[in-house]
Amino acid sequence: METTLKTSKKRTGPVLFSNYQQADGIKKAIELGRENILLELKNSGLKGRGGAGFSTATKWMLSAAANAEKKFIVCNADEGEPGTFKDRVLLLEYPELVFDGMVIAGFTIGAKTGIVYLRGEYEYMLPSLEGFLNNMKEENLLGKNILEKEGFDFDINIRLGSGAYVCGEETALIESLEGYRGEPRNRPPFPVNTGYLGYPTIVNNVETLASIPHIIYKGGEWFKKNGTDKSKGSKLFSVSGDCRKPGVYELQWGTKINELLDIVEAKNCKAVQVGGASGVCLPKSQFNRSLAYEDAVTGGSIIIFDESRNMLKILKNFMEFFVEESCGQCTPCRVGNTKLLEGVENIEKGEYTFSYINKLKELGKTMQAASKCGLGQSSPNSFISILDNFKEEIFYSNRKGIKNVKA
Amino acid sequence: MLKRENIRIPVSQQALIVEKPIDTTTIGGTVTIQINEKKVSVPFGTTILDACKENQIHIPTLCHHPDLCIAGVCRICVVEVEGLRTLQTSCSFPVTSPIKIHTSTEKVRKARRHIIDLLLSEHYGECYSCFRNGNCELQSLAKEYGVDGYSFGHILEPKYKVDKSSAAVIRDMNKCILCKRCVRTCIDLQEVGVLEAINRGHETHVGTFLDKPLADVICINCGQCINRCPTAALRANDPSDEIWNAIDDPKKHVVIQTAPSPRAAIGEEFGIEPGHSFTGELNTALRRIGFDKVFDTNFTADLTIMEEGTELLRRLKKAVVEKDSSVKLPQFTSCSPGWIKFIEHFYPEYLDYLSSAKSPQQMFGAVIKTFYAKESKIDPADIITVALMPCAAKKFECNRPEMNSSGFKDVDYGLTTREMAKMIREAGIHLPEMPKSNFDEPFGNASGAGLIFGATGGVMEAALRTVYELVTGREVPFENLRIESCRGFEGIKQASIKLENCVESYNFLEGVELKFIVAHGTANAKKVMEMLQRGELSDVHFVEIMACPGGCLGGGGQPIPTSEEIRRKRAQAIYEEEEGLPVRKSHENVHIKYIYENFLTDGPCGELSHKLLHTHYTKRGKYIS
Known part of the structure; x- marks a missing residue:
């Protein structure tokens, strides 16, 4: 595992992995001024890269418009979605992008403090990231009157999470930052108005922030040449599972699943989990779908399963994850996930009827509609998609022939 | 913009104050929304739940409670808001724009059922x-x-x-x-x-x-x-089985004292609207159940006033005449056992400010097993004293090791209003149908001052009626003895009363502005203690604190449910009953005069009083090993 930041960059890609010199974005931002930054951002069409896909420009505009004595920029580096590791690459190899992005955000909305909420498991990065921030301070890219711009003050500090998946949800993250249990808040109010300590707060994913310096320096027009009509720019994909070349790839939005499988040299692929445990599981027949906000959306996680894998085992693994990682606050998520897991176990034992399975799927739909946060709203995705897309294997075939199954 | 009311409590667990937008496009601060095809106008920031309630649309709730901040966790109150992908909890969703709401679609019904x-x-x-x-x-x-x-x-x-x-x-x-x-x-x-x-x-x-x-x-x-x-x-913690055993045991003389608040609320357990007192009916029911004597805790509430009032006057004398700087003022009331445990845990260094007078419950226990036992020639070992209280903390209080000044456990059992109602039902009695009857002698007619102990501010009002009259020789100068500044549900009330033309023995208090504070709920108690810590109470003389919101009538042993509306009705019932009583000042209670003439002969705060009616407190602190 890499423990220090890499200086030599071997990666190439259309946007994030294209050339960028630290501070270029900040300089350009000062030149443009707040209004033009927001216009540039709006023109770029950038959407949140964490998975929900909310317009970044709108988020920034709302918090820029909020009238408050303090504002905060929070970088969501609680990369917890199973199968996601692109933020790790960005933080280790491209920290200048993430931090420049935060500085630009602070300048734009008038925030003086930036906080990186770093996943507890990434504690090993802390010394090198803090060293990097110290260098930025020395170069006057952080601190008072940044790059001699009067009144442009901004500082970044890093706070560690403690391993709760739910703290990747922005309001739970804020609760955790404030020292409380990591439990999502009611929305509205939204963090752009009432965030950290009650002040307007922007919470952006690492990758979103890393896109900002490129957009500001090279322009929204340049950025939106990449991607599709509704999904502008490029995306980092964390590819894992049954393939010869797993890793982080920067690809255009709109890339077909088939194309991606070719790039990573996946053979005998049976299923692709798009979007991690909270995403959907697609069978071969849907491999011609494109990875984009308007089709198969993902925060970056792509998990590949080949013919040897047992889909029910995979589903069970996901459901066990949610049963444990639900914050336990709201009824549909806390109890619902245990019922779905119970369902999977009953299928495993062969103790089920189809009306029972359908009842559970209905329950899943209620969880999607009535849960308090994105966790419970998306946890039934794998349950519903795996049972729908792999009916044949799960209910009708002789499972004895499949690897990893007890006869 | 939505703002946090108090920074200490996490946003997810607190109510939101919605500030009206400055350049509101809505007319008169209201928003017109559509609920199930019906157009209604509601004030900006109203929650969907409240908007529905006002328009007679029922939405089920579970985690929502009128006394508490919003949680939005049970999700039972979900509704559909047009344009939003997921269902929204009506308890937490503030109306800030002209939205369209559906409260009973298939999706909603299914979700609630799930x-x-x-x-x-x-x-x-x-x-x-x-x-x-x-x-x-x-x-x-x-x-x-x-x-x-x-x-x-x-x-x-x-x-x-x-x-x-x-x-x-x-x-x-x-x-x-x-x-x-x-x-x-x-x-x-x-x-x-x-x-x-x-x-x-x-x-x-x-x-x-x-x-x-x-x-x-x-x-x-x-x-x-x-x-x-x-x-x-x-x-x-329900002791009713043990009480039944005592009642069924012919050798035991089982005595019950009833506090002022249960009688104003117990009707609710029998399907009666809040706000009706059942004092006389309750007395009859208790006798039919088998209690040998039914006494009124208000008697010892009057006794408390005599003891606590005398203690206050002594502290004042020491401070004003003797210039004794070690005297702790203001004096805090000590009737509420929840408050006592609160101060013992959170402010143990301030215990000297508490009146050393026991609560009325404990005073009664000690009096029954000494004075009453002697007068009625019953061996105190055979007496079981039960206290009907609106309170859960009274159960802890009667089990405090120091509460045995009679030589026995002064109060054997603390019973809540709910548990009493259960016993009454178990005995086949429908309380509202009972004929009325009086309390038993020798503690029969207590004063109204004792009765109003049940509401927040009641102890203060009762004490002022007595202290003012002792000091000036005149009744408190308020119409019908109503000291309005002590009444009402404001969290912390501050007021004062001027002592003029004092009688000779109290002329050291001539011209003194007697300042007092009344607080209820320990959140407000905490605020008062913080004022004390900051030195802001140096000119205050007397502070009444009740641990429960609304005072004893909102106690932890009272019928469920509770809300401010219910508590107001109970208070109203108490004040109404009080105005009809013949004696309304503690010192005019004939039984009080009798006990000081025949038993506590060295007077209030005398030696025997100190042994039986006063107590001490424990420095507990917040850290318990």
């Missing part, structure tokens, strides 16, 4: 063997939604051990549905903070610090959590 099914699947126990049978919000919801089976199974084995460690509150987490009302009651309403959610996911449960037994943490026993629990996860 949520009830999920809660039932984890709710251990059977309704017919539960003390909340017939008064359980989960049960009512199941009925409302026609639940006729367990769609997702039902837990068959208890998951948690029942915590019976506390003398006051029993916790059975197997019945908990994690609405967190108790958590919010404890941290938000009472600012004690004993309860919090522990663990995550399916392991989540409400627990104490390190999951210790309730008796080993800083619980003040106020029992407010019990009043707000929708199910039977929290209940008071």
Whole structure:
């Protein structure tokens, strides 16, 4: 595992992995001024890269418009979605992008403090990231009157999470930052108005922030040449599972699943989990779908399963994850996930009827509609998609022939 | 913009104040929304739930409680808001734009039914063997939604051990549905903070610090959590079986004293609207149950006024005449055992400010097992004293080791209003049908001053009526003896009364502006203590504090449910009853005169009083090993 930041960059890609010199974005931002930054951002069409896909420009505009004595920029580096590791690459190899992005955000909305909420498991990065921030301070890219711009003050500090998946949800993250249990808040109010300590707060994913310096320096027009009509720019994909070349790839939005499988040299692929445990599981027949906000959306996680894998085992693994990682606050998520897991176990034992399975799927739909946060709203995705897309294997075939199954 | 009311409490657990936008496009600060095809105008920031309530549209709730901040966790109150992908909780959603709401679509009904099914699947126990049978919000919801089976199974084995460690509150987490009302009651309403959610996911449960037994943490026993629990996860420690045994034992002389608040609320347990007193009916019912004597705690409330009032005057004399700087002023009342435990845990360095007078309950216990035993020639060892109280903390108080100044346990059992109602029902009695009867002698007619102890400000009002008259020789200068500045539900009330033309023995108080503060609910008590710490109470003489919101009438042993509206009605019942009483000042109570002439012959705060009617406190602190 890499423990220090890499200086030599071997990666190439259309946007994030294209050339960028630290501070270029900040300089350009000062030149443009707040209004033009927001216009540039709006023109770029950038959407949140964490998975929900909310317009970044709108988020920034709302918090820029909020009238408050303090504002905060929070970088969501609680990369917890199973199968996601692109933020790790960005933080280790491209920290200048993430931090420049935060500085630009602070300048734009008038925030003086930036906080990186770093996943507890990434504690090993802390010394090198803090060293990097110290260098930025020395170069006057952080601190008072940044790059001699009067009144442009901004500082970044890093706070560690403690391993709760739910703290990747922005309001739970804020609760955790404030020292409380990591439990999502009611929305509205939204963090752009009432965030950290009650002040307007922007919470952006690492990758979103890393896109900002490129957009500001090279322009929204340049950025939106990449991607599709509704999904502008490029995306980092964390590819894992049954393939010869797993890793982080920067690809255009709109890339077909088939194309991606070719790039990573996946053979005998049976299923692709798009979007991690909270995403959907697609069978071969849907491999011609494109990875984009308007089709198969993902925060970056792509998990590949080949013919040897047992889909029910995979589903069970996901459901066990949610049963444990639900914050336990709201009824549909806390109890619902245990019922779905119970369902999977009953299928495993062969103790089920189809009306029972359908009842559970209905329950899943209620969880999607009535849960308090994105966790419970998306946890039934794998349950519903795996049972729908792999009916044949799960209910009708002789499972004895499949690897990893007890006869 | 939405703002946090108080920075200390997490946003997820607190009410939101909605500020009106400055350049509002809405007319007159209202927004016109559409609920189920009906157009209605509501003030900007109203929650969907309130908007529906005002328009006679019923939305089920569980985690919502009128006394508490918003949680939005049970999800039973979800509705559809057009344009939003997911269902929204109506309790937490403020109306800020002209939205269209649907409260009973298929999606909504299905979701609510699912949520009830999920809660039932984890709710251990059977309704017919539960003390909340017939008064359980989960049960009512199941009925409302026609639940006729367990769609997702039902837990068959208890998951948690029942915590019976506390003398006051029993916790059975197997019945908990994690609405967190108790958590919010404890941290938000009472600012004690004993309860919090522990663990995550399916392991989540409400627990104490390190999951210790309730008796080993800083619980003040106020029992407010019990009043707000929708199910039977929290209940008071019920001694009624032992009381039945004592009643059935012919050798025992079982005596009951009844506090002022239960009589103003017990009707609610028999289906009567809040706000009706059943004093006379209750007396009859208690005799029919088999209590040998039925006494009025108001007698010792009057006694408390004599003792506490005298103590205050002595402190004032020491401070004003003798210039003794060691005298602690203001003097704080000591009737509320929840408040006593609160100050012992949170402000142990300020215990000297408390009046040393025992609470009326404990005074009565000591008087019964000494004075009454002697007068009626009964061996105190054969007397069982029961106290009917609106309170959970009284159960802890009567078990304090120091409460045996009669040589016996002064009060054997503290019984709540709810438990008393159960005993009355068990005896086949329908309380409202009972003929009225009086309390027993020799403590028959207490004063109205004792009765108003039940409402916040009542002790202060009673004390002022007596102290003012002792000092000036005149009645308090208020119409019908109503001291309005002591009344009402404002969290902290401050007022003063000027002492002029004093009688000779008190002319050291001539011209003194007697300043007092009344606070109820320990969250307000905390504010008062912080004022004391900052030195802001140096010119205040007397402070009344009750641990429960509304005072004793809102106590942790009172009928469920509770809300400010219900508490107001109970207060009204108490004040109305009081105005009809012949004696309304403690010092004019003939029995009080009698006891000071014949038993406590060295007068209030005398030697025997000190032995029987006064107590001391324990420095507990917040850290318990």
